[in-house]
Amino acid sequence: MEKLLSTRLRDQSLPESYILPPEKRPNNIAAKCKTIPVIDLGQVGKDREALVEEIMKASKEFGFFQVINHGVSEKIIKDMMDVGIEFFDMPVEDKMVVYSEDPKQACRLFSSINYDNEETHFWRDTLRHPVHPVENFKHLWPSKPSNYREVTETYSIMVRSLGLRLLELIVEGLGLGSGYFQDELSRVQLLAINHYPPCPDPSLTLGLPKHSDPNLITVLLQGDIAGLQVLNEGEWISVEPIPSAFIINLGHILQIISNRSLKSAEHRVVTNSSLTRTTITTFIYPSMDSTIQPAEELVTETNPAKYRAFKYPEFLQLYLALTADTDDILNAFMI
Numbered sequence: 001m002e003k004l005l006s007t008r009l010r011d012q013s014l015p016e017s018y019i020l021p022p023e024k025r026p027n028n029i030a031a032k033c034k035t036i037p038v039i040d041l042g043q044v045g046k047d048r049e050a051l052v053e054e055i056m057k058a059s060k061e062f063g064f065f066q067v068i069n070h071g072v073s074e075k076i077i078k079d080m081m082d083v084g085i086e087f088f089d090m091p092v093e094d095k096m097v098v099y100s101e102d103p104k105q106a107c108r109l110f111s112s113i114n115y116d117n118e119e120t121h122f123w124r125d126t127l128r129h130p131v132h133p134v135e136n137f138k139h140l141w142p143s144k145p146s147n148y149r150e151v152t153e154t155y156s157i158m159v160r161s162l163g164l165r166l167l168e169l170i171v172e173g174l175g176l177g178s179g180y181f182q183d184e185l186s187r188v189q190l191l192a193i194n195h196y197p198p199c200p201d202p203s204l205t206l207g208l209p210k211h212s213d214p215n216l217i218t219v220l221l222q223g224d225i226a227g228l229q230v231l232n233e234g235e236w237i238s239v240e241p242i243p244s245a246f247i248i249n250l251g252h253i254l255q256i257i258s259n260r261s262l263k264s265a266e267h268r269v270v271t272n273s274s275l276t277r278t279t280i281t282t283f284i285y286p287s288m289d290s291t292i293q294p295a296e297e298l299v300t301e302t303n304p305a306k307y308r309a310f311k312y313p314e315f316l317q318l319y320l321a322l323t324a325d326t327d328d329i330l331n332a333f334m335i
């Protein structure tokens with residue numbers, strides 16, 4: 001438990017084990033002039049074609065966008081954020097119930113990424129567990145705060161529906177058959193509550209290092225404190241907090257299925273010295289027995305498959321072994 005940042009006394013200086021080598025520190029200043037697109041999903045009933053086009057453009061250029069008027073209620077967004085903040089504020093003994101150092105545990109609270117096997121630790125604690133289908137996993141979730149299970153259930157169902165709606169719009173944009181992602185490619189859903197406490201020296205460490213997500217699509221609630229940065233054309237772009245918006249980012253698997261017409265963008269999290277930042281991440285994943293490959297409809301003589309077919313666990317294993325280095329991971333599956 002002493003590994004968890006949220007149970008330690010506030011550090012006066014950054015412990016040595018969190019100090020990154022100079023080339024990995026967040027020392028390049030984020031570009032101020034660029035922002036990722038903000039897409040109004042309210043226009044879906046009015047001009048669906050224009051909406052699909054906007055999503056495709058953002059997915060090709062950035063692999064990231066924010067959505068507003070997305071249909072998830074302000075109330076459930078606030079309740080989820082509040083319960084996430086409350087969870088990390090609880091006394092040690094309440095959090096200990098779900099703390100685990102075993103990566104195979106389905107529901108677990110842990111710190112950094114792979115604490116016992118990493119060179120440098122990252123300035124983050126996280127609670128992570130499966131949420132779909134709810135009835136299979138609800139009993140594993142924390143029972144405190146007292147409304148945790150109820151709020152998480154409603155939130156996860158609503159965010160799933162948003163994620164699947166977005167995937168359907170992407171299917172239209174790619175020209176695939178309706179429902180392409182609705183079955184085994186989106187069967188798994190994980191929720192992660194990230195907690196980044198104030199950091200004694202944000203210039204020397206990161207909340208999360210540069211990575212792309214290993215799944216299909218991610219729906220992130222950033223709250224009102226900045227910290228997420230996206231790599232675009234060699235520049236780090238800060239994702240501006242918009243109250244109640246969701247940040248959408250495409251994972252490696254969508255890049256592969258789209259035969260690289262869509263992009264899984266690299267991102268990282270910087271820390272700050274004064275505020276605790278809490279974010280709620282929903283990851284939509286393929287099932288473990290899925291076969292992943294570029295969609296047949298997108299492979300032609302002039303545009304041959306750029307990746308070979310593989311079983312999803314093979315990919316995940318490599319992702320963990322290569323500590324998420326994007327080029328190395330994708331190169332391993334390229335034809």
Ligand SMILES: O=C(O)CCC(=O)C(=O)O
Nearest residue numbers: 194213227228269279281
């Ligand atoms: O907390 C954030 O802003 C981003 C989290 C993230 O990138 C992740 O959990 O993969």
Ligand SMILES: [Fe+2]
Nearest residue numbers: 211212213267
């Ligand atoms: Fe991520």
